[in-house]
Structures are given as C-alpha cells and as structure tokens.
Amino acid sequence: MANESSVLAHQAGKIAAKLPGGNSLARSVELLVAWGRANSLWPLLYGTSCCAIEMMATGASRHDWARFGVEVARASARQADLIILAGTVVEKMAKNLITLYEQMPAPKYVIAMGSCTISGGPFYYDSYAVVKGADRIVPVDVHIPGCPPRPEALFYGIMQLQEKIKKEGREIPWEIGELVNSPFLDTFTATEKEWATLEEKKDQEMAEAREQFKRENPDYKPPRPIRLKKEKLPSPARRKPTAKGISNWSLLQTLQKKFPEITVHDHPDATPKQVAELGTDYDLDLVIPKELYREVVQYLKDEKELGLEMLLQLTCVDWKEYFDIVVHLLSVEGGHKVFLRCQVEKDEDGAEIETISDLYVGAEWHEREVYDMFGVRFTHHPDMRRIYLKNDFPGHPLCKDFEDPTRVIKRPY
Incomplete structure (x- = not known):
C-alpha cells in the first residue's frame, strides 16, 4: 500500500x-x-x-x-x-x-x-x-x-x-526501515574496558604533574575524613504475634502419628516439643518422601481437624542434583499453614511426580508453570503443556544448567 x-x-x-x-x-x-x-x-x-x-x-x-x-x-x-x-x-x-x-x-x-x-x-x-x-x-x-x-x-x-x-514527499518518500540484526554484545564488559583505557591514558598524562607536586610539597598529607560516631538507637519492643489455629507442634505430632517418615526441614531430628520451642514465628516446613507426597497432601486437606483446604503456592527449587517440589497450604478457618517439601530425583528426561490438581484446582496452573520453567512432569495432569513459553522453546529457563547463547547473555559481574 x-x-x-x-x-x-x-x-x-x-x-x-x-x-x-x-x-x-x-x-x-x-x-x-x-x-x-x-x-x-x-x-x-x-x-x-x-x-x-x-x-x-x-x-x-x-x-x-x-x-x-x-x-x-x-x-x-x-x-x-x-x-x-x-x-x-x-x-x-x-x-x-x-x-x-x-x-x-x-x-x-x-x-x-x-x-x-x-x-x-x-x-x-x-x-x-x-x-x-x-x-x-x-x-x-x-x-x-x-x-x-x-x-x-x-x-x-x-x-x-x-x-x-x-520532510517526507516525492524527494524523500516514506519507506519501511531496516531491522537491527547485529549480534548481542556484552556491553558492560566492553564499556568497562573502554573506561579502563581512558583511566590509564589519564593516569599517564597526570604522572608528570604528580611527581612535580610531590617535589614541591614533600610533607603533604591528604586530609582524612572525620568519622561521625554512630548513634545507637533503642530497639523497638516486639509484639508477640497471636497464635492462629493449630500449633506447629500439634500439627507435626498429628502428621508423624500417621506418617512417621515426615521430618522437619533444617531440623531433621526435631521432636514436636522442640518445634514448639521454635516459637509461633516459625513456619512449619516439612520434608515428605516422594511416595507419600499425594497421600500426605490429601490427608491434610480431608482431615477435619486439620482442614488445610487452600493451596497458596506450588513451586520448585533446583538444587542441581535434584528438585524440591514445595507446596504451601493454608487453613482459611483456622489460619494455620504448612510448607511441604518433596525431593524429586532428576533423570535424562527431567523429573516426574504425581499431580495434586484433582485435590486443589489451583494446582493445575501451578504445576504447568513448574513444568514450563523447570521441566518437572506431573503424572495424570489433565493438561501438561507450557503455559508461558512457546512450545518449541529449547529447555527450561529456571533450571541451573539452562544455557542458550542465542537468547541469554550471562552477567559478567
């Protein structure tokens, strides 16, 4: 046209x-x-x-x-x-x-x-x-x-x-401009080198002036900045948070009674009493075996005394050797919550674990996100496909070993 x-x-x-x-x-x-x-x-x-x-x-x-x-x-x-x-x-x-x-x-x-x-x-x-x-x-x-x-x-x-x-007309007609096709460059490193060259040149130019100044002022000492004494402010009183719902130690005791294999993250040998000593600020973070993953989640939702009926988040952590599937559950009525960690071993095709999308509807979206970003497959998921990236996107970008020089320039600092 x-x-x-x-x-x-x-x-x-x-x-x-x-x-x-x-x-x-x-x-x-x-x-x-x-x-x-x-x-x-x-x-x-x-x-x-x-x-x-x-x-x-x-x-x-x-x-x-x-x-x-x-x-x-x-x-x-x-x-x-x-x-x-x-x-x-x-x-x-x-x-x-x-x-x-x-x-x-x-x-x-x-x-x-x-x-x-x-x-x-x-x-x-x-x-x-x-x-x-x-x-x-x-x-x-x-x-x-x-x-x-x-x-x-x-x-x-x-x-x-x-x-x-x-200015456009017969002499300068409107035309579709050309696209930029130059390769991606590490601009920070290039600028850093240019700056170092300029500083070196400046240093060479100033060398003679420095020597002359030293000869003329042999006793000169640069002024030292005066350090101000740091004022110590009183720490504000911390209000103890009100405990909500079931306590951490009660929740752990109930779970370990049915699933003895469950442990506390970062405190693998902790007893319910020791968990109680961590205080109400501590968010209960439990490690569960992969074979009990779905069963534990279903128990937490269906058990009336626990009533963790809301899924806040399902995400993943890449530890290079394995993945951690992290599930965050909340009791809307009681206000108590719990984190669940499940270790999933990597294989040639990534990793695989059972879906909980039939237990929590929101998990369907979260599991697709984990699959898209980390490549973890969820067995029996109703729609296991990418949610953000194109279907032909090579690899899974949040994995620690992800590399794609055509798209990604690694930060040099």
Missing part, C-alpha cells in the same frame, strides 16, 4: 511538472499534506509495562499530548499510524506486535520509549524471554532513552518524529 501511494504521488508530480508553475503547486500540496499528517498522529493503545504509565500521563490532562497534534489514541491498529512501544517486549509478545504493525495502514511510525524497549533494559543480561531491542522485530523511527522517560521526553520524541514526517 505504501509503495502504491508513493508511485501515485511520484506520477502526479511528473504530470504537474509539465504544467506552468506545476512544480510549485506540487511542492505546496506536499508541504500541506505532510504538515497535516505530522500534526494528526493517531497512536495505537499499546503499553506493556512501567513506561506505559508515563505514556498515559503524557496523554492525560496535566500534559495533554493533544496540544502537540497527537489527538486520538486508537484501540484498532487499522485506525492508527503510530505505535509508542512503552515497556518491555518479550518474545511471546513479539509475534503479536509484528501482527499489529502489519495491520496498520502506511505510512506508519514507531517510537521506542524507555531503556527496556530500546535494549532490554535491566533484563539485557540473564534474560531468556526479553527482546533486546524492539528494532530487532519492527523498524523504529525515534528512540527515547530513560527508565522511565518523563512526559517531556516523550513530547520531544514526538516533535522529532513530526519533523521527520514534514
């Missing part, structure tokens, strides 16, 4: 040039059209994280970007000619962003707002999902650095884009 409009404008200009004063007329029309387009930008409603708040502030009453000709924010890509990318762009969203860009009628423009959008921001290192620069997936016309940029910075970026649009 953009190429067709450029061809038509070029042909119209050729026809007008044959008429008396035709060139002046064509340039005047081009100038008027470019001025109108520059001052009637319709941005697409698109914000992925924190910078979107600054973009909203720019469009709100205090700043009001309508004064700069950015009048109507559109909810449809087919009615917009500007995308302000405000926030982090992740790989799973990249395909959707490309679709939105392709649906926009030409000529169309992109502003990349904030360091996350421009380069991945603080997620540049050790990130498996963040795109390291939106200009790797869609052409960007204006970059606005900052974390986040203030509304005034966004205004300046819009004004720069308007200046670019005003």
